[in-house]
Amino acid sequence: MSILITGGAGYIGSHTCVELLEAGYDIVVIDNYVNSCPESLERVKKITGKDFPYYECDIRDRDGLDKVFAAQKIEAVIHFAGLKAVGESCQKPLEYYDNNITGTLTLLEAMRANGCKTIVFSSSATVYGAENQVPFVETMKTGTTTNPYGTTKLYIEGILQDVYKADNDWSVVLLRYFNPVGAHESGMIGEAPSFPNNLMPYISQVAVGKRECVNVFGDCYDTPDGTGVRDYIHVVDLAKGHVNAIQFALGRTGVEIFNLGTGHGVSVIELIKAFSEANGIEIPYKIVEPRAGDIAYCYANCDKAQRVLGWKAERDIKKMCEDTWRWQKNNPNGYNS
Numbered sequence: 001m002s003i004l005i006t007g008g009a010g011y012i013g014s015h016t017c018v019e020l021l022e023a024g025y026d027i028v029v030i031d032n033y034v035n036s037c038p039e040s041l042e043r044v045k046k047i048t049g050k051d052f053p054y055y056e057c058d059i060r061d062r063d064g065l066d067k068v069f070a071a072q073k074i075e076a077v078i079h080f081a082g083l084k085a086v087g088e089s090c091q092k093p094l095e096y097y098d099n100n101i102t103g104t105l106t107l108l109e110a111m112r113a114n115g116c117k118t119i120v121f122s123s124s125a126t127v128y129g130a131e132n133q134v135p136f137v138e139t140m141k142t143g144t145t146t147n148p149y150g151t152t153k154l155y156i157e158g159i160l161q162d163v164y165k166a167d168n169d170w171s172v173v174l175l176r177y178f179n180p181v182g183a184h185e186s187g188m189i190g191e192a193p194s195f196p197n198n199l200m201p202y203i204s205q206v207a208v209g210k211r212e213c214v215n216v217f218g219d220c221y222d223t224p225d226g227t228g229v230r231d232y233i234h235v236v237d238l239a240k241g242h243v244n245a246i247q248f249a250l251g252r253t254g255v256e257i258f259n260l261g262t263g264h265g266v267s268v269i270e271l272i273k274a275f276s277e278a279n280g281i282e283i284p285y286k287i288v289e290p291r292a293g294d295i296a297y298c299y300a301n302c303d304k305a306q307r308v309l310g311w312k313a314e315r316d317i318k319k320m321c322e323d324t325w326r327w328q329k330n331n332p333n334g335y336n337s
Contacts, residue, residue, distance in 0.1 A: 002026040003246060004074045004116075006059055006107065007081030009036035011191040012122065012180055014044055015239040016078065018189070021048040023243045028072045029054035030065075031081065035193070039335040043188045059103035065110035076118035076171075076250055077111060078242055079104065082152070085197040086126075086293070089149035100152035101159075108163060118171040120245045123157055125178045125231070125259070125298055126150030134265070135301040138176070138257045146293035157257075164255045171249045178231035178261035178300050180238050182320040183327035190327030191235075192334030200232070200320070203272060204328035207281045214283060216268050218290030223297065229265035231299035234315035234323070244309040261300030262313045271317070278321035 003020060007013045008029030013036075020027050021044070029041060033056060041054050053072065057064040059081045068074075082100040083089065089096045111117065128136045129144030145151045157174050164170045181200040183190030196202040205211045219226035241260045248256070266274070272283050306312045315323075331337040 001073050001075035002028045004028045004030065004068070004072070004077045006030050006077065006079050007036070007122075008054065009033060009038060009040045010080055012177075012235060012238060013080040014040040014189045015184060015235045016080075016242045017041070017044045017052075018047055018184060019236070019239040019243050020246070021050045021052070025243075025246070027052045028068065028074065030057040030059070030068060032056065032058040035083070037335050040189055047184065047186055047188055059107045060099070062106050062110060065107065066114070069110060069114035069116070074114070074116050076120070076246055077107070077116065078120045078122070078246060079107065080122045082122070084149060086147045086149050087197060087291075089147050089152075093148040096148045096152055101155055104156050104159065108159070117167070117169050118249050119160065120173045120175060120242060120249055121156065121160055123174045123176045124150060124153045125176050125261070125300065127154045127157060127176060128298075130295050134297045135263065135299050136259060137301045138259060138304055146295075161255050164253075168253055171253050172255040173245045173249045174255070174257045175241065175245055176257065176259050177238060178233055178259070178298065180235045181232050182234040182236065182315065182323040184236060185323055185326070187323075187326040187330040190324070190331065192331070199268060199271060200324055203275050203283055204324050206283055207275070207279065207325060208328050208332045210332070212284070214272060214285040215288045216272075216285050217288055217294060219287045220290065221296035223267055225267050225269045227268035228294055229267045229297045229299065231261040231263070231265055232271065232317060232320060233261050233313050234320050237313040237315050241305065241309070241311045244311040248309055256308070258305045258309060259300040259302050260305060260311075260313075261302055263300055263302045265297060265299035266317055274317045275321040275325070278318045279325040281325070
């Protein structure tokens with residue numbers, strides 16, 4: 001039996017493929033390659049020395065999904081597939097609702113029809129919105145999302161909880177991510193956006209000479225240096241969290257929610273300086289206007305993940321910066337290098 005990974009060629013998906021394979025799981029991957037490419041999966045095979053099937057398939061394609069389920073013995077799904085740029089979601093809300101929500105509904109219908117009722121969902125700390133106080137705890141009220149991307153995560157969480165309420169045979173784990181950064185220590189896989197929507201890939205593209213400087217969106221927040229504070233987590237730690245989550249989900253029923261973060265925040269300026277110090281590269285930056293919807297603080301309370309899943313983030317900010325730079329300098333143009 002295999003774990004189906006939707007969006008498995010993407011940044012977090014590819015790292016999770018590595019960790020699942022190294023933990024002894026068989027995997028099957030589907031991806032439509034809108035924001036990824038199959039080269040990442042070939043590199044996963046080189047890193048692990050293990051083979052696995054992958055298919056070009058959109059999660060909105062019910063016939064395509066049924067063919068994958070018919071060809072493979074799937075016992076559980078880790079669901080990454082979805083559009084994920086906050087700014088773009090504000091410009092293209094219909095596309096985000098269609099891709100993320102319609103796609104998830106189609107996936108769930110295919111799972112139900114094929115007797116697969118175990119799912120780990122890639123959610124986000126954005127569901128906590130702007131009104132909760134940090135650190136965010138899983139029991140906090142959600143619902144005040146500030147962008148369509150976050151709203152799709154919120155709605156999908158609600159859909160999955162309703163699915164369980166209607167059919168108690170389902171096992172659902174919702175993983176609320178904070179800010180994934182870093183890359184596999186081999187330097188073979190990492191984040192490869194065509195345009196960086198997050199801070200760390202922007203820093204690394206400045207470091208490699210693709211961009212002149214980092215834009216820091218506002219220094220007027222009520223934080224020690226005036227810039228936004230976020231909980232950055234190494235992508236390998238995050239991927240290992242999915243291994244623990246799938247181990248937890250299999251063989252049980254119910255709905256559980258877990259934060260995956262480090263439990264402490266780092267400001268924008270602190271991250272830029274940490275990258276410079278870790279890699280000996282000066283990173284120029286300039287302060288620009290704050291972005292609508294940004295909040296001052298966002299970091300996790302991860303006690304539940306440690307207590308229930310036996311998981312804890314292990315890699316520090318220096319390691320995150322070193323691994324990001326190794327990936328970037330070895331692959332200045334991502335997987336097209």
